[in-house]
Each structure stands twice: as structure tokens, then as C-alpha cells.
Amino acid sequence: MEEAEVLVVGGGPAGSTAARGLAERGHDVLVLEEHARIGLPVQCAGLVSQRVLDLAASTSFVRTSVRGATVFGPSLGCVAFKAAEPRAFVIDRSGLDIYLADRAARSGARFRTATRFDGIVSRGPERTVVRATGADGTSLEIGAKLVVGADGVSSAVARAFRLRRPVEILPAFEAEFPKSPGDAEQVEVYLGRTFAPGLFGWWIPDGAGGARVGVAADADGTSARVYFDHLVDYLAKRFGERLANPTAYLVSGIPIGTVPKTHGPGVLLVGDAAAQVKPLSGGGIFAGMRCAEILSDVAHDALARNDLSEAALAEYDRRWHAELGEEFRRALYLRRLFARLSDPDLDGIIAALQGAELTETIVAFGDIDFPTHVARRLLRQSPSLVRLLPKALGAWWSSEPSFPTPDLDEGPRK
Numbered sequence: 306m307e308e309a310e311v312l313v314v315g316g317g318p319a320g321s322t323a324a325r326g327l328a329e330r331g332h333d334v335l336v337l338e339e340h341a342r343i344g345l346p347v348q349c350a351g352l353v354s355q356r357v358l359d360l361a362a363s364t365s366f367v368r369t370s371v372r373g374a375t376v377f378g379p380s381l382g383c384v385a386f387k388a389a390e391p392r393a394f395v396i397d398r399s400g401l402d403i404y405l406a407d408r409a410a411r412s413g414a415r416f417r418t419a420t421r422f423d424g425i426v427s428r429g430p431e432r433t434v435v436r437a438t439g440a441d442g443t444s445l446e447i448g449a450k451l452v453v454g455a456d457g458v459s460s461a462v463a464r465a466f467r468l469r470r471p472v473e474i475l476p477a478f479e480a481e482f483p484k485s486p487g488d489a490e491q492v493e494v495y496l497g498r499t500f501a502p503g504l505f506g507w508w509i510p511d512g513a514g515g516a517r518v519g520v521a522a523d524a525d526g527t528s529a530r531v532y533f534d535h536l537v538d539y540l541a542k543r544f545g546e547r548l549a550n551p552t553a554y555l556v557s558g559i560p561i562g563t564v565p566k567t568h569g570p571g572v573l574l575v576g577d578a579a580a581q582v583k584p585l586s587g588g589g590i591f592a593g594m595r596c597a598e599i600l601s602d603v604a605h606d607a608l609a610r611n612d613l614s615e616a617a618l619a620e621y622d623r624r625w626h627a628e629l630g631e632e633f634r635r636a637l638y639l640r641r642l643f644a645r646l647s648d649p650d651l652d653g654i655i656a657a658l659q660g661a662e663l664t665e666t667i668v669a670f671g672d673i674d675f676p677t678h679v680a681r682r683l684l685r686q687s688p689s690l691v692r693l694l695p696k697a698l699g700a701w702w703s704s705e706p707s708f709p710t711p712d713l714d715e716g717p718r719k
């Protein structure tokens with residue numbers, strides 16, 4: 306039987322970041338990845354903030370930067386904002402995963418690819434034995450003091466350890482087009498029931514003359530592919546030409562919601578497995594990587610004390626909630642309201658945002674990792690925006706006069 310002090314299931318950004326953090330502190334870490342190659346298949350649009358580059362301590366996987374966005378309403382009215390400097394980065398997502406896995410391996414983490422975690426064989430206070438299936442289909446058992454579930458949206462680890470995940474999974478469909486017209490410094494976002502009820506459609510320049518086009522929408526019985534086809538048809542009309550044949554398709558899901566407990570005795574969840582995903586955009590790379598750093602701090606202390614009890618590991622939930630929980634809660638609430646808005650409401654919001662003052666606020670304070678900061682600022686600034694939203698939003702806004710975010714009132718975004 307193979308042994309490891311820490312078994313990380315999943316070699317995505319969250320798993321590799323956790324593996325590196327623990328291996329660097331001298332722990333024996335084994336990463337299981339079900340796919341034969343790290344980073345493939347790609348299941349992401351690859352739009353990230355500077356924080357992700359900082360967490361990775363590299364820009365090697367950056368394809369291009371974007372300075373703003375144009376947001377289209379259901380009737381195709383739009384509001385555009387563009388900053389003087391880069392506001393987000395379009396990355397080679399597979400390149401990021403490979404880079405992070407390599408960094409973890411250089412720190413001493415072992416990787417076993419083409420190996421799938423299947424379930425638990427036995428579980429005691431000091432050690433868990435899990436069952437996995439290797440590349441040739443053979444079954445193997447692995448013993449570990451701590452199991453980290455970084456196995457993405459449908460986390461088998463969460464299921465096996467009975468950590469409840471009452472999350473909504475939004476179906477997503479994306480394609481990569483090798484050539485596309487459009488502004489190479491701007492992303493496009495499409496709102497409304499015909500484009501993507503519940504979330505949005507996107508057009509993202511890829512830095513090489515092409516674009517990533519996709520949708521993520523409520524699971525309302527219509528397949529995300531149908532919304533995707535509609536968006537591609539619309540883009541053909543707008544650009545006056547059909548986009549060239551796609552070179553890759555991506556079908557996946559985005560977990561939106563709150564996992565009540567992301568720890569248990571001898572187990573921690575991180576990344577999409579823990580639904581550490583921004584509810585307003587579905588982006589999860591930043592939160593997953595940051596929470597993986599917190600996880601390695603907490604797990605290191607627990608391993609050093611040889612105490613992997615539920616009480617000891619609860620510190621992980623406390624710490625990541627202290628840093629990101631408030632933003633997630635507010636964003637989740639806003640998303641629920643957003644999902645209820647009718648198309649005329651959304652058109653009204655786009656029209657209300659068209660004023661120069663509000664676009665300046667978006668440019669100054671927009672932050673893709675903390676979107677509720679700018680949302681709250683806009684609501685304070687524009688009574689007409691508040692009037693357009695359901696009463697509940699007004700209640701949310703007025704119930705918390707002192708919004709405790711450090712950079713909200715301290716001047717423009719740095």
C-alpha cells in the first residue's frame with residue numbers, strides 16, 4: 306500500500322497550490338489526478354485578476370491583458386468601461402495548471418496522474434485509507450493522515466466524507482475560436498433570458514486574434530449549448546461574419562452556493578469542491594488558490610501537533626470565511642436577486658449605468674474578485690438603479706450602513 310502524510314485529490318489550481326504549500330513546509334504530499342495530463346481538458350475561460358498572477362508568482366501563462374468590458378442587456382443596449390491600465394488577464398489555463406503542478410513538484414510533492422480517487426476503505430482518528438483506480442485500471446489503496454478534496458465541481462471526496470454540498474451547478478458551454486473580430490482589449494458580457502438566464506454569456510479575446518465564447522446559465526432544462534448557439538448567431542450578425550470553426554469545445558459546470566462545512570476529521574475541501582467560487586461571475590481560480598494557501602497553513606499546524614480532529618481543522622473554515630466569506634455571502638444574495646430580474650429590468654439597469662459618473666465609478670472601483678464593492682457603491686450613487694431593483698435589494702443595502710470592506714472608501718482602486 307502506498308502511504309503519504311497528505312493525499313491531495315485533484316491536480317487543478319487549488320490542489321497544486323495546497324500541495325506546494327504543504328510540501329514546502331516539509332510534508333510528504335501525494336497528488337492524485339484522474340486525467341493523464343495535468344491541465345487537460347481545459348474547462349475554463351481563463352480570465353483572472355492580478356491577484357492570481359501574484360499568488361502564482363509568475364506571468365508565464367498570461368496570453369494578454371484586458372482593460373475593460375462592454376456589458377450588453379437583453380435588448381442589446383450596452384454600457385462600456387475601459388481603464389487606462391490592464392484590469393484582468395487572459396491566461397493559458399492549461400499552462401497555469403502545469404506551472405502550478407511543476408512548482409508543487411519542485412517543492413517535493415509527488416504526482417500520480419491517470420489515477421482516480423474512488424472512495425474510502427477505512428477511516429480512523431490517525432489515518433484514512435482510500436481506494437483509487439490507476440492508469441491500467443488496477444485498484445490501489447493509499448493511506449494518509451489528511452485527505453484534501455481539490456477534485457472540482459463534482460467532488461467525489463466531499464461525497465465519500467459526507468460533507469454536504471447543497472450547491473447549484475450552472476451548466477456551462479464554451480468554444481475557442483481561432484479567429485474573431487472584436488476589441489482585443491475588452492471582454493464582452495451578454496445578459497438576459499435569451500442569452501443566458503441566471504448568469505451571462507461572454508466573448509473574451511485570446512491575445513492571438515481569436516476569442517473564447519461561452520455561456521453559463523441556470524439549469525432550467527434548456528441546454529447551455531442552445532444558449533451558446535444563440536450567442537454565436539448574434540455575434541455573427543454583430544461582426545458581419547461568422548466566427549471561423551472552433552478549435553476546442555468545453556462543457557462543464559459552475560458550483561454556486563455555500564458548502565456549510567469544508568472540513569471534517571482528517572479531511573479538508575478546497576476550490577470548486579468547496580464551492581469557493583464567486584457567485585456573480587462563476588470565477589473560482591483566485592478564491593481556490595487563496596483558500597489553498599490558508600489550507601496549507603492550517604493543515605501544517607494541525608500536522609505539527611498531530612491533531613487532525615474536526616475541532617482542529619475547523620480553523621480552516623474560520624480563516625477562509627474571515628477573508629472571503631462576507632464577499633461570497635453578499636455576492637450570493639445579489640446573484641439570487643439578479644437571477645430573478647426580468648429582461649426589461651436588466652435593460653433598465655444597463656440604461657441607468659450609461660451615465661458618465663457611474664461608468665467612472667466602475668472604472669475606478671471595479672474589481673473582478675470583489676464585485677460587491679462596486680455594486681454597493683453604484684447603488685449608493687444612483688437612486689434610479691435602486692428603484693429598478695427588487696425591494697429586497699433596497700433592504701440589503703440599507704440594513705448594512707457600515708459596509709466593512711477595507712478598500713471601499715479609501716479612494717480609487719489600486
Ligand SMILES: Cc1cc2nc3c(=O)[nH]c(=O)nc-3n(C[C@H](O)[C@H](O)[C@H](O)COP(=O)(O)OP(=O)(O)OC[C@H]3O[C@@H](n4cnc5c(N)ncnc54)[C@H](O)[C@@H]3O)c2cc1C
Pocket residue numbers: 314315316317318319320337338339340344348349350351352353420421422423455456457458460461477478479519521555557558559575576577578582587588589590591593
Ligand atoms: C466554462 C467555465 C469558464 C470558467 N471561466 C473562469 C474564468 O474565466 N476565471 C476563473 O477564475 N474561473 C473560471 N471558471 C471556474 C474555474 O475553472 C474553477 O473555479 C477552477 O478550475 C477551480 O479550480 P480547482 O482546482 O478547484 O478545480 P479544477 O480546476 O476543476 O481541478 C480539479 C481536478 O481534480 C481532478 N479530479 C476530479 N475528480 C477526481 C477524482 N475522483 N480523482 C482524481 N482527480 C480528480 C480533475 O481532473 C481536475 O484536474 C470557469 C469555469 C467554467 C466551467
